Amino acid sequence: MTKFRTVSIDGLDIFYREAGSRSNPTILLLHGFPTSSHMFRNLIPALSDRFHVVAPDYPGYGNSSMPTVQEFDYTFDRLAKIVEKFITAIDLQRYSLYVMDYGAPIGFRIAAKHPERVEALIVQNGNAYEEGIRGEFWEPIKAYWQNPSPENADKLRPFFTLETTKWQYINGVRNPEAISPDNWNIDQSFLDRPGNDEIQLALFYSYRTNPPLYPQWQEYFRKYQPPTLIVWGKNDFIFPAEGAYPYKRDLQKLEFHLLDTGHFALEEEGNAIADHIVRFMTTHISS
Numbered sequence: 623m624t625k626f627r628t629v630s631i632d633g634l635d636i637f638y639r640e641a642g643s644r645s646n647p648t649i650l651l652l653h654g655f656p657t658s659s660h661m662f663r664n665l666i667p668a669l670s671d672r673f674h675v676v677a678p679d680y681p682g683y684g685n686s687s688m689p690t691v692q693e694f695d696y697t698f699d700r701l702a703k704i705v706e707k708f709i710t711a712i713d714l715q716r717y718s719l720y721v722m723d724y725g726a727p728i729g730f731r732i733a734a735k736h737p738e739r740v741e742a743l744i745v746q747n748g749n750a751y752e753e754g755i756r757g758e759f760w761e762p763i764k765a766y767w768q769n770p771s772p773e774n775a776d777k778l779r780p781f782f783t784l785e786t787t788k789w790q791y792i793n794g795v796r797n798p799e800a801i802s803p804d805n806w807n808i809d810q811s812f813l814d815r816p817g818n819d820e821i822q823l824a825l826f827y828s829y830r831t832n833p834p835l836y837p838q839w840q841e842y843f844r845k846y847q848p849p850t851l852i853v854w855g856k857n858d859f860i861f862p863a864e865g866a867y868p869y870k871r872d873l874q875k876l877e878f879h880l881l882d883t884g885h886f887a888l889e890e891e892g893n894a895i896a897d898h899i900v901r902f903m904t905t906h907i908s909s
Contacts, residue, residue, distance in 0.1 A: 654723025754865020
């Protein structure tokens with residue numbers, strides 16, 4: 623049974639979902655933009671009979687606190703520190719990381735800082751290589767990195783609309799009718815909160831701090847060789863498959879799967895991803 627819990631971190635309420643016995647290996651699920659731990663709602667029960675599964679919402683997302691940009695420093699460094707403190711607060715000693723989208727720069731910061739705690743990586747459309755942030759989607763974002771002017775900010779605001787949120791879920795999928803509209807309606811209800819657009823702009827701008835860290839994360843991969851499972855929606859326009867292949871350069875214990883779906887691969891390939899995780903974890907991680 624999934625439990626819905628909240629813990630106080632730096633004065634913020636951090637909501638999280640938790641299921642499974644703590645005597646089993648832990649998998650920490652780190653969500654992407656613009657969603658929350660809701661993206662793992664089906665994966666958690668699919669794994670919880672064999673694993674201890676935890677999925678937090680970051681500040682500004684889902685059911686966690688949403689301080690304003692004046693009250694909280696919305697950067698990837700800060701989000702990683704919040705998740706790191708969350709890990710300590712709920713007493714996770716060792717864990718595997720499932721990273722997706724924003725979860726990758728958050729999770730890889732933590733893994734590179736505490737490599738002894740990380741048992742394995744599960745990477746689902748989460749980038750750590752320059753090859754993965756090229757193309758049309760990234761052009762207005764990179765322009766904003768160079769010049770965070772009001773004009774460049776306005777070019778990004780369509781990313782926070784219902785039309786774009788729905789597009790993130792259905793672009794690249796085989797069968798759009800298989801994707802529940804609850805996904806984009808729930809995400810949009812959080813995006814539409816007053817002040818949340820400024821939070822998202824702050825994090826779009828902060829994303830510029832991630833590529834300079836790619837060499838550090840790649841060195842972590844090479845030095846510590848965490849067993850890694852790639853389960854990547856190959857039709858993703860945001861993080862295309864070009865970003866998946868470079869992991870093969872640095873990781874020796876790598877299981878690699880490109881799935882015929884889009885950005886939120888769990889929506890269409892959730893059962894396959896769960897099966898891959900169970901086999902992979904059973905092979906590489908002892909109970």
